[in-house]
Every structure is written in structure tokens, then in C-alpha cells.
Amino acid sequence: MSSPKLLRKISIASKQRPFRVAILGQNGVGKSALTVRFLTRRFIGDYDPLLEKIYTCNRCQDGESIIWEVLDTAAQEENSRLEENIKWADAFILMYSVTDRCSFNECSRLKFLINSYCKRQRKTSVVVMDTGSTSPVVAMVGNQNDRIHDRMITEQEGLKRAKELNCSSFHEISVRESIDSVMKLFEELFLLARKPKKFRPVLHKQSSLPASLSNEPLPTVPEVGSMTLSRRRKAVLTIS
Numbered sequence: 674m675s676s677p678k679l680l681r682k683i684s685i686a687s688k689q690r691p692f693r694v695a696i697l698g699q700n701g702v703g704k705s706a707l708t709v710r711f712l713t714r715r716f717i718g719d720y721d722p723l724l725e726k727i728y729t730c731n732r733c734q735d736g737e738s739i740i741w742e743v744l745d746t747a748a749q750e751e752n753s754r755l756e757e758n759i760k761w762a763d764a765f766i767l768m769y770s771v772t773d774r775c776s777f778n779e780c781s782r783l784k785f786l787i788n789s790y791c792k793r794q795r796k797t798s799v800v801v802m803d804t805g806s807t808s809p810v811v812a813m814v815g816n817q818n819d820r821i822h823d824r825m826i827t828e829q830e831g832l833k834r835a836k837e838l839n840c841s842s843f844h845e846i847s848v849r850e851s852i853d854s855v856m857k858l859f860e861e862l863f864l865l866a867r868k869p870k871k872f873r874p875v876l877h878k879q880s881s882l883p884a885s886l887s888n889e890p891l892p893t894v895p896e897v898g899s900m901t902l903s904r905r906r907k908a909v910l911t912i913s
């Protein structure tokens with residue numbers, strides 16, 4: 674008969690690790706809107722900018738149940754909080770608004786910090802994800818492309834910067850207008866993160882395709898599974 678100690682060990686080993694995504698970017702680019710769109714499929718206009726939240730949900734993707742944890746960061750974070758968030762995450766969404774050059778430039782600073790904190794973390798722990806991979810998976814995302822008259826950053830410029838920063842993928846989206854592009858972004862991030870490092874693509878300067886998974890069929894849009902909102906540091910956003 675199995676001993677309680679052995680059973681405890683088995684239950685710890687079989688506990689599924691969540692897939693953690695941190696959304697980073699300047700204030701007002703749409704981080705909260707993106708998070709809520711992914712979790713609830715709805716677009717909600719206004720949020721408290723000072724709150725930082727982790728949302729948890731279960732989704733079924735390709736017949737596999739995935740526990741997602743999505744961290745909607747508060748912009749203007751001090752560096753120590755940012756470092757903590759970067760260490761926490763398995764993958765990142767680096768977001769800017771196509772209507773705001775300042776938010777676009779902020780992506781370069783944030784990518785630099787992601788690289789340096791991940792490098793520092795690698796020195797202390799070898800494994801970051803269950804896949805055994807150690808390089809950060811970063812999707813650069815230009816949001817609000819429905820605001821055509823306010824656009825300051827072209828799609829080409831966004832893609833060029835994503836390549837220069839060695840991001841894993843680049844997307845231009847409108848959280849407001851398109852649920853499909855939001856779902857595709859998260860699904861792709863998960864597929865990229867689970868690849869072993871040596872098979873994990875980054876955007877290259879000569880490539881013209883925004884997504885680096887062109888040979889791989891994307892899974893169907895996941896069903897909305899159970900969702901809980903968990904309190905982390907400051908407060909919980911309740912979505913009815």
C-alpha cells in the first residue's frame with residue numbers, strides 16, 4: 674500500500690504548474706483591456722490605473738487544460754517591483770499604443786530590463802519553466818490600431834523594432850475591435866513558451882512574417898473555462 678508520504682509526493686508532482694504571462698507597457702496602452710478581453714471575451718473601457726492584479730483562469734486548448742495566470746501590471750512601476758514581476762513570469766507581452774510614440778520607445782527599455790533580469794535569474798536558477806527553457810518569450814504588441822487617424826507608428830516600424838529587440842513575435846491588434854487577434858496572441862505565446870529553447874524562434878531582421886509560427890497550425894479559439902480573480906497586491910477588479 675502507498676504511504677501517505679508517497680501519496681503527498683505524487684500529488685505535489687502532479688499539480689499542474691500555471692503558465693504565467695506578465696503584460697508590460699506604459700500607462701494607457703490597453704494592458705487591462707487586453708487582460709479582461711482574454712479572460713472574459715469582453716471589451717471594458719475603464720480601469721483603475723493604479724491597481725496591479727493577477728488573474729487566473731483555466732482554458733482548454735487543443736484538448737489540453739491550461740492554467741493561465743495573467744499579471745496586469747501597473748505602469749510607472751519602480752524597478753524593484755518590475756524585477757519581481759519579470760522573475761515571476763514565463764512569458765511577456767510588451768505592449769504599446771500605435772498612437773503614442775513614447776509608449777513605443779518604452780518597449781525598448783522594458784525589453785532591456787527583461788533581458789537583464791532574466792539573465793540574472795539564470796545565474797541563480799537553471800530552470801525557468803517546466804520545459805527546461807531559459808530564454809524569455811516576449812511578444813511585442815501594438816494596440817489600438819482601430820484609431821487610424823491618430824496613428825503615429827506604422828506596422829512596418831513596429832515589426833522592425835520587434836526584430837531589433839529580438840522579440841519572439843510581433844502583433845498589431847485592436848483589443849477593442851478584435852477578440853480573435855487577442856486569442857491568437859495568447860495562444861501563440863503559449864506555443865512559443867513551451868518550445869525547447871533551441872527550437873524557439875525569434876524574429877530576424879530579414880523576416881517579413883509577423884508571427885514566427887507560420888508552419889504550425891494554431892489551435893482553435895479556446896473555450897471560456899472557469900475564471901477566478903485572485904487578489905495579489907493591491908485590489909481585485911470584479912467583472913460582472
Ligand SMILES: Nc1nc2c(ncn2[C@@H]2O[C@H](COP(=O)(O)OP(=O)(O)OP(=O)(O)O)[C@@H](O)[C@H]2O)c(=O)[nH]1
Pocket residue numbers: 698699700701702703704705706707717718719720721722723746747748816817818819820846847848849850
Ligand atoms: N480605441 C481603442 N481604445 C482602447 C483599446 N484598448 C484600450 N483602449 C482604451 O485605452 C484606455 C486605456 O486602457 P487601459 O486598459 O486602462 O490601459 P492600461 O495600459 O491598463 O493603463 P494603466 O492601467 O494606466 O497602466 C481605455 O480608455 C481603453 O478603453 C483599443 O484597442 N482601441
